[in-house]
Amino acid sequence: MPDDQFIDRARRLASRHLVADGEGFDFGRCDPADSGPFTDGDRAAAKESTKALLADGVRVLSEMQDKLYAQNRWSLLLVFQAMDAAGKDGVIKHVMSGINPQGCEVHSFKAPSAEELDHDFMWRCTRLAPRRGMIGIFNRSYYEEVLVVRVHREYLRGQQLPPELVGKSIWKERFQDMRKYERYLARNGTIIRKFFLHVSKDEQKRRFLERIDDPSKNWKFSAGDVSERAHWDEYMECYDDMIRATARPHAPWIVVPADNKWYTRLVVSSAIVEALASVDLHYPRMDDAARAQLAESRARLLAE
Ligand code: ATP
Ligand code: MG
Numbered sequence: 001m002p003d004d005q006f007i008d009r010a011r012r013l014a015s016r017h018l019v020a021d022g023e024g025f026d027f028g029r030c031d032p033a034d035s036g037p038f039t040d041g042d043r044a045a046a047k048e049s050t051k052a053l054l055a056d057g058v059r060v061l062s063e064m065q066d067k068l069y070a071q072n073r074w075s076l077l078l079v080f081q082a083m084d085a086a087g088k089d090g091v092i093k094h095v096m097s098g099i100n101p102q103g104c105e106v107h108s109f110k111a112p113s114a115e116e117l118d119h120d121f122m123w124r125c126t127r128l129a130p131r132r133g134m135i136g137i138f139n140r141s142y143y144e145e146v147l148v149v150r151v152h153r154e155y156l157r158g159q160q161l162p163p164e165l166v167g168k169s170i171w172k173e174r175f176q177d178m179r180k181y182e183r184y185l186a187r188n189g190t191i192i193r194k195f196f197l198h199v200s201k202d203e204q205k206r207r208f209l210e211r212i213d214d215p216s217k218n219w220k221f222s223a224g225d226v227s228e229r230a231h232w233d234e235y236m237e238c239y240d241d242m243i244r245a246t247a248r249p250h251a252p253w254i255v256v257p258a259d260n261k262w263y264t265r266l267v268v269s270s271a272i273v274e275a276l277a278s279v280d281l282h283y284p285r286m287d288d289a290a291r292a293q294l295a296e297s298r299a300r301l302l303a304e
Contacts, residue, residue, distance in 0.1 A: 010270035022247035032200040057269035058098035082197035175245035186250035
């Protein structure tokens with residue numbers, strides 16, 4: 001498939017799940033088992049037919065990344081948020097499989113350290129925002145501050161904030177800070193895409209059981225994961241609120257159905273292609289002086 005056609009297709013697929021304006025967002029209409037246009041026939045056939053698309057996605061992404069890096073103007077920030085076992089790690093591994101490691105950094109944000117807790121809540125993330133030319137991946141992010149910290153208020157108490165600054169509107173204020181920060185980044189040339197991998201509670205249970213039963217997957221499981229699951233509904237409310245408050249055209253959320261891994265990967269890779277296609281990526285253009293210099297170097301090499 002020619003690249004233009006591929007990019008068009010990626011854009012259409014991504015747009016099915018892209019939330020560019022949180023106000024109209026309706027979480028109730030998002031189905032974790034959705035597989036978009038691939039619903040005809042049996043699931044195995046659909047999965048098979050997307051293999052070529054996934055491979056094309058990896059190739060196109062790698063070409064785009066090459067230009068992003070060479071041009072050194074834009075950067076791309078990809079944020080991944082999800083409940084446990086939704087497939088964040090697998091998606092990152094797959095989508096980035098064709099990417100040049102020199103131009104990409106992955107950062108995972110777990111429970112904060114004492115040093116991190118002694119700073120403003122964005123500090124540990126903002127210092128790792130991608131440089132120009134780079135793709136930065138946040139595996140969890142400052143959004144945990146309106147998710148896990150909202151579900152478990154004791155984490156907020158651990159943040160050493162002056163008590164008079166912790167009022168009823170703390171979550172609204174955090175949303176506002178996130179929106180402002182993302183607008184600031186966008187104005188500085190960072191393309192932002194935020195992914196919520198939306199897995200169902202049933203599918204999470206199935207994947208947990210698999211992690212428990214399969215010795216090669218035991219390491220992925222921790223008993224705490226089951227305790228977090230008990231707060232499922234609270235988490236979903238927080239996600240809903242977060243997406244409505246922070247989805248903007250320059251920093252949209254992509255609510256990715258995550259019960260079928262092949263579809264999750266296709267949507268994420270399509271959304272990244274769409275994001276990079278939204279700006280004018282090109283190799284640095286040589287001016288007359290630079291071209292003259294190239295010609296001179298060429299002549300010297302040939303004269304050796
Ligand atoms: P993951 O769960 O992302 O696949 P993991 O299992 O290797 O990774 P964990 O040790 O579970 O890593 O760390 C992630 C945990 O850290 C999540 O439960 C997350 O909610 C928690 N976390 C992240 N940021 C914060 C924060 N700011 N405050 C409290 N907990 C946080
Ligand atoms: Mg975990």
